[in-house]
Amino acid sequence: MSYRGITYRLILGTKAGARQRACLIGTYRYVWKLVAIIALIGSVGALGMRVGPRLEGPSPEDAQGIQDPSEVLKPRLTIPSMRLAIPVLNPGIPKSTEKQENEGIWPELRNAEAVRIAFKMKDWITRYNQFDSIIVSADVSVSADLFLVARIVQSNSEVMSLAYQIVDARGVIWSEERTKTYRAEAGWHERYGKTDKDPFDPLYQEIAEEVYRELANKSSSHINQLKRNEFVGPRLSRRSDLELITITRDLAFAKYVSPEYHDCLKNDGNRLKIEYMPEFTSESWSRIMSVMTREEDFVRVIEKYYREFVTKIEPDYRTWQQDAFPIARKLRIEEDKREVLTEINNLGSRLHTTITPTRVDVNGKVVTLTGSVQSQFAAWRSMIIDIYEASKSSNAVKIISADP
Template sequence: MTSAHFTFLILGIATLLLSACQSTTSRHSNTPLLVGPSEPISNTTAPSKYKKLQNAEIFLDVAVPTFSPGFPLLKNSTEIDYEELDDSGIWPQLRRTEAKLFAVETKNALEETKAFGAVRVVPNANTTADIFVLGKILNSDSEQVGMQLTVVDSTGEVLGIKSFEHEVSESYFRDQRNKDKNPYQPLFDKGRDYVLELLSKLDTETKQKIKETALLRYARYYSPEAYGSYLSTEIKKKQGQRYYKFELTGLPAEDDAMLARIEDLRAQELLFVDRLQDQYDTFYAETSDAYEQWQRETLPEIAARREAIRNRNIKAGVGVGLAILAGILASESSKDSRDADRTGSGTERAKAGAKGAGAVIAGLGSIYAVNDAFQSNSELKVQNAIIEEKGQAVDLSVSSTEMKFEDQVIELQGTATEQYLQWKQHLRKIYELEATPDVQL
């Protein structure tokens, strides 16, 4: 197309648009010009989908243990299958970091609904709570992300198990409106809505039993001889998972002094868990920028790797196809040559020559395509190396904690799990000292 043709085309389009605008104006000449929203502003607010839980009589406390990183394991073992780990492109330290980050994101999403009591991130499920949201990372490569949530109440009942996925657009980080936003947020929103859906089905009586069971299971931890009889257990199964179901067989007296003291210790344990939230928030704040940078830099590399795989497969496929074609043409050329020798036909000789030349060309083309596929495979290795380098950049851990209790300062060290265990052991020691005051423990 010449420049004159191009100019003529632009003028024609402009004329059509102008006439359309004039037509629209004439049809709506009596309609006032709208500035701002095209719909009238309403003073009414749509009812919240969380309203039922927000106005509930009983609010359930939720524990979100650090997610399972989802490492592949050796068959019939708890050991990591590092060969499959490498094949899957999983970097252990990055995935362990994500296990904490995903738990914090899930906690934040649930907490913002104001439909629960306390929502806490905990090192593992060995804690006291009414509801447990157990997460497992299925996939995370900055473009494709997936997780599985298992929601369990204090009675051991598995309320539901569901997997969620989300794909981040290649252009996500190019849009300035997405600045300071989490590209994975839709995933956590889906998980939040699922948990709310499950809990909205629980009536007040069921919630009360969940809370009572949580307290008595905690009391049984301190004194199984005194409170074990209030709970019965049975093994149940849901979606292929076996679990213990606890049923209340009774309740202690309201003025049970031992239970009151255990409730005090439980409050102290939860005080540590609340303090631990500061650790997780600090961890999140320190890690999120580095993690976002990893996402931002890795996302185009993931797309490039996918394109490299596609190109390699296409070229390899073309190479194989040309090799097959070369074989067919060579076979037919030989047949035509034999026919030409037998009949002396010039036409048969010409056909044989053409097919022979085609076989040579196809053979050369197959070699080129396969070599090009190998080159694409080398480019793929480069993309993998870049992603791995980015993945190894995130490596943070939880710091130590100091707790004050009854004029004592308790220093807790190690990982969050180790610190939590130390605090639980300290509280149990206090209970045992009070239960047997005349014995030196």
């Protein structure tokens, strides 16, 4: 699987006096160096337009959707069952430490934001009620119908700018990269700081709205194709783009797992095209579906690590947001700032090198996966073909999230 590397430049958003800026940089470089935990997010440096293979079935959490009907912003479109993946954002950190300092970028803080923003976008898109499942993933190698691939252009607690694209499982880019920027209102923290709102909710909602509009356009074409199929009959009927996307994600997974399906898809540059439809009622296809379900379980374990990370840093991150807005405001005393972020340092020291091991039971043989999120996922991927060979029944493989 190939990926196109993307290099980005960030812009320093706010101007401050030389003395204040020096104080700000010195203080924050010291304290946010404590966020070593972000080693588990190492995959965000390279995102690609080749996206891969699908997972099967929504989790109970996502299938339930939003519990409060008043929070559902749109009625459900006429579309197939679909999954959206939101890879952890590219943090847009220059390689040069000199550029980082000149642009006011603290790498550890940016890496933390790359995870946090992915979940913020997930929460807002969930409210639009269109996908059976939305997952935050380490990169674009997971299975999904659509991918929201984004990067941080600017973020300084007052201004946030995000660039993003929507890509489907075939590798088709739905729109050229778009950039949206939002400036938080003066006095926002005084009015809403003690609520669960975020100063950049309008930005996240705007992106969610755009995802909805793109999907609505595809839904119209899908409905028209269904009507044409009814008119011409089964022999001349054709599949809509949305149906081809969902089939492609299944076939991409099957091609990865089993040689039997190696020629079901054709690589055409960065795009995948269906060569033929396999027999979806065969025993081998049922085994493919079984492995997909186990992959879904594993990806949920990975997402859980990210969610727990965001939950743990949230209080300290919100404190940083408030204290750094506006950037020219007098900083709190340095000791207070250090005390606030010591919690993140303590967390980072525990999770920097390893996360909770994941155990995989394959026909009674237990394999323990250790290391970072990326190393665990890579180890899992290396086991996929063996898991397929062992999957004579749906119970052949079990995911156990932690060692006893």
